[in-house]
């Protein structure tokens with residue numbers, strides 16, 4: 001496979017202070033793109049990632065973002081427009097979860113439901129909406145949404161999380177239509193990535209180990225697996241509207 005050259009491109013990666021987003025940011029910067037990497041609260045993690053990418057010869061600009069807030073999203077996109085004048089890649093990676101067992105319907109409060117749906121589904125839509133003019137401008141843009149196999153089969157940290165990711169999978173198809181032919185829109189449905197904050201909030205270490213053992217390949221996803229699939233999407237101009245599971249093979253997540 002030919003090497004991916006993103007020199008001159010600008011990539012917005014949300015949630016880069018988290019486990020998967022940081023690795024995605026490293027890969028995209030390593031391919032030559034200038035990365036605009038967002039964090040919500042973890043300013044220290046973000047600063048150390050920016051420094052690390054800079055020391056490796058890449059470019060990474062850290063920006064604070066609360067994607068529940070439309071104002072925060074428009075302010076971020078305005079910074080990108082003014083500072084870089086272009087945007088080629090949007091990676092909708094940021095998300096939030098909390099563990100609520102599916103059977104405990106009463107524990108899934110309106111506040112939890114709203115926070116999850118606002119962060120994981122409305123946020124990616126508002127980001128795509130705000131970024132669309134920049135992404136379309138040069139005719140070769142990409143949106144990659146980071147979803148979950150919980151959006152394909154009814155598993156995950158809560159019903160609200162699973163539904164937010166099912167919505168994100170369909171948003172991928174809808175945006176592929178809306179942004180064609182200038183922007184390809186695709187999605188990665190991740191399986192469990194052990195030892196991330198999100199995985200730790202969803203289940204304890206033994207349950208994570210059991211989930212890994214239950215996959216067909218005996219492995220969950222790693223941040224590197226997710227980043228590699230993302231680069232594969234960025235290489236292609238003939239794939240759009242697709243969701244691919246990167247999960248070690250979870251039978252219920254096969255379509």
Ligand SMILES: NC(=O)c1ccc[n+]([C@@H]2O[C@H](COP(=O)([O-])OP(=O)(O)OC[C@H]3O[C@@H](n4cnc5c(N)ncnc54)[C@H](OP(=O)(O)O)[C@@H]3O)[C@@H](O)[C@H]2O)c1
Nearest residue numbers: 015017018019020039040041042066067094095193196198
């Ligand atoms: N880890 C897994 O097992 C797993 C499995 C399936 C799918 N995924 C998906 O993979 C993606 C990355 O997950 P991860 O494991 O890297 O999670 P993580 O370590 O918890 O990181 C989540 C990221 O989202 C940011 N974030 C949270 N709320 C936000 C908000 N309101 N506005 C903007 N940013 C916000 C966090 O910012 P701060 O840290 O700065 O607060 C952090 O950067 C998510 O979409 C997740 O659903 C993960």
